[in-house]
Amino acid sequence: MRNIVEIVPGGMPVIVGLILACLLLSMIPIRPQMWLYPLVREVVVMKIEYQTRSMLTKETPHFIIRYTDSDVDIVDMVAEASEAAYRPVTAAFNYEPSGKTLILVYSDRQAMKQAYGWSGDASAMGFYWGGIIQILSPKAWMRNNPSVDEFIRTGPLAHEFTHLVFDHLTRGNYSRWFTEGLAQYMEYRVNGYEWVTADNRLTGKLYTPEELDQNFDGLSNQSLAYRQSLAAVRYIAEVQGDAKLNQVLLYLKAGERTDRAIEKTLGMDYATFMSLVNLWAQGNMQQYSKAAN
Incomplete structure (x- = not known):
């Protein structure tokens, strides 16, 4: 990733100002980074909006979509x-981000990987970062004659927009595994889509809570890490109830760590929660089979 001096418009003077703001905010008892983070995110959005001003643009009621000539026929x-x-995700969170969300469309994977130093999963169809949704053109991964219905169901927009709404709602206060679980849960709830592969069966050796918490993006089997994160969020929503999931979100919004938010909501320790998730997932979530795929 690029360093922050390269990312933020204005360079070092702006960084110094943000550091001073952080020092002042450190006197506030609730996580000072939650107050500073939205400011940094808005500065990043302004810079990327400026950098992409020459791209073709299409506006909808809630989005600004920027794309290149090669995607003129796919932008609709x-x-x-x-x-x-938009509506299902904002309704689920009872929250609408202010202004229009910027979406950047890249014609191929290499262009997307080079965008702003992104070094994420090479097979990803999109990613959310710094207040911006960036996606791979549907033409680069969908088969012949791609349809709108197929793109809505299997494409990345419900997933990435969930990341954005959750990020705004909690001011960046969440663990990586939880935001990925929540984004997949919204895909599952809205479009009925699940990422099921031969490598992410939940019946074998699973990652520990510590591994998911401390090194989510560095785990070798990313499909399993993602599947476990979905299992945890689905367990809260489907076993404990939607009200409990909403309560976890409220605790995160108030500044609690993810593990403490879950413990306070469910009345159990974090290790017990993860053990129950694993037991529930084995019998209640879809597992990969050749016949079904």
Whole structure:
């Protein structure tokens, strides 16, 4: 990733100002980074909006989509899928981000990987970072004659827009595994989509809570890490109830760590929670089989 001096418009003077703001905010008892984070995110959005001003642009009621000549024939599909994700996600969180969300569309994986120094999963169809949704053109991964319905169901927009809404709601206060579990849960709830592969069966050796908490992006089997994160969020919503999941979100919004938010909501320690999740997932979540795939 690029360093923050390269990312933030204005360079060092702005960074110094943000550091001084952080020092002042450290006198506030609730996690000072939660107050500073939205400011940094807005500065990043302004810079990327400026850097991409020469791209072609299409606006919808809630999104600004920027794309290149190669995607002129596909941008309406992106626009429709974006708006299809908006209402279900904002209704689920009872929260709407202010202004329009910027979506950048890249014609190929290499262009997306080079965007702003991104070094994420090479197979990803999109990613959320710094207040911006960035996606791979549907033409780069969908088969012949891609349809809007297929793109809505299997594309990345519900997932990435969930990241954005959750990020705004909690001011960045969450663990990586939880935001990925929540984004997948919204895909599952809205579109019925689950990422099921031969490598992410929940019936074998699983990652420990410590591994998920401390090194989510560095785990060798990313599909399993993601599947476990979905299992944890689905367990809260489907076994404990939607009200409990909403309470976890409220605790995160108030500044609690993810593990403490879950413990306070469910009345059990974190290790017990994860053990119950694993037991529940083995019998209640879809497992990969050749016949079904």
